[in-house]
Amino acid sequence: MSAVVTEVESDTTARSGLREGAFGHAVALSCRECGHRVDLGPFYACPECFGPLEIAYEFPRVTREEIEAGPRNIWRYKALLPVPADIEQSPNMEPGFTRLLKANNLAAELGLAKLWVKDDSTNPTNSFKDRVVACALSAARELDAKVFACPSTGNLANAVAAAGARAGIKTVVFIPSNLETPKQVNSAIYTENLVAVDGNYDDVNKLASEIAGEEDGWAFVNVNVRPYYAEGSKTLGYEIAEQLGWRLPDQIVIPVASGSQLTKVHKAFQELIKVGLVEDKPYKVYGAQATGCSPVSVAYKTGTDAIRPVKPDTIAKSLAIGNPADGIYVLDICRETGGAVEDITDDEVRAAIVLLARTEGIFTETAGGTTVGCLKKLVETGQLDPELETVVINTGHGLKTLDAIADTVGARATIAPTYDAFQALGI
Helix, strand or coil, X not given: CCCECCCCCCCHHHHHCCCCCCCCCEEEEEECCCCCEECCCCCCECCCCCCEEEEEECCCCCCHHHHHCCCCCHHHHHHHCCCCCCHHHCCCCXXXXXXXXXXXXXXXXXXCCCEEEEEHHHCCCCECHHHHHHHHHHHHHHCCCCEEEEECCCHHHHHHHHHHHHHCCEEEEEEECCCCHHHHHHHHCCCCCEEEECCCHHHHHHXXXXXXXXXXXXXXXXXXXXXXXXXXCHHHHHHHHHHCCCCCCCEEEEECCCCHHHHHXXXXXXXXXXXXXXXXXXCEEEEEEXXXXXXXXXXXXXXXXXXXXXXXXXXXXXXXXXXXXCHHHHHHHHHHHCCEEEEECHHHHHHHHHHHHHHHCCCECHHHHHHHHHHHHHHHCCCCCXXXXXXXXXXXXXXXXXXXXXXXXXXXXXXXCCHHHHHHHCC
């Protein structure tokens, strides 16, 4: 995978109408499949082969000291992102630089020598989506978009609605009509334009793509500005490396919905190596899915290269993308690094949510339960080395998915207000 372009099209900004430095050190959009390059703009599909486009850069010299002197949010890495040098001056949610917790209790429970939890539930709208939306918002602003929009399984809608409100831009967010109530409320509080669509996420995404093709001035964060949006996930990888003392972990477990987060964390690690911020070393990447929507895990386990779309049926709705855009790239990365892709049942997801809460005091949503539960299964099945340093990513807060565990936890008992009644409990 190449993250650096050596020849810069110096007249790109002049021909596109963009201001100088609109996308930082990004120089082009490059096709993942055929390598064809196009000018920076609101494009996401290669005109030659229809493959996905991603950002190509010519990175400057970047030092650890420069990054450490930056703001305590994702803009400390702005030299490595498709954003302008003055990004901090634009109203945004300033996400990132979330905590990396040493999870000794969970490690002991699972039989791991050293485990860290990257806890992104403390972002402004309580999920990692604030990272990607911040980069997408910057692109939308530079492209003079009039509407900031997205199709979403929930967390993205929350982040887009809040970021749009902060930036003073009109927002429209589309969600499946059966989405968890807390996520619907967490979007509707920020925007009057929450649109529920009968169907699953793939239906919602198809509608968004049609609207993006017909309406002028609409920036759909994960459609026509997707290449810029996706780069925000790299900041998870950057932060993990910096918080580990500028080194890479031996193993990392990442949830898989579209697959973009996993591919971009891997890209971040490779970029840090390339620009000399960390030492090159082998590391294993693992993907986590819920069994009710596990097309990538199925492909991994059957040894195939093609992802067969499925109809989602799982409580892990934020991972319920039946036709993941980056699924094949997840397969490639997990196989090349010696990792794997695993899946667990909804009951295992619930159990893992409780496990993380009662060992480390972290209340995760169903996506995090999926990731922790898959970590447990990877250890039990011998696919993950318990002696190696491991990081697991928690992408969102459990208050977003209360319905999923409402019948799993609760009062131990209801007692009379007497000491005798208390003693009878045997606590």
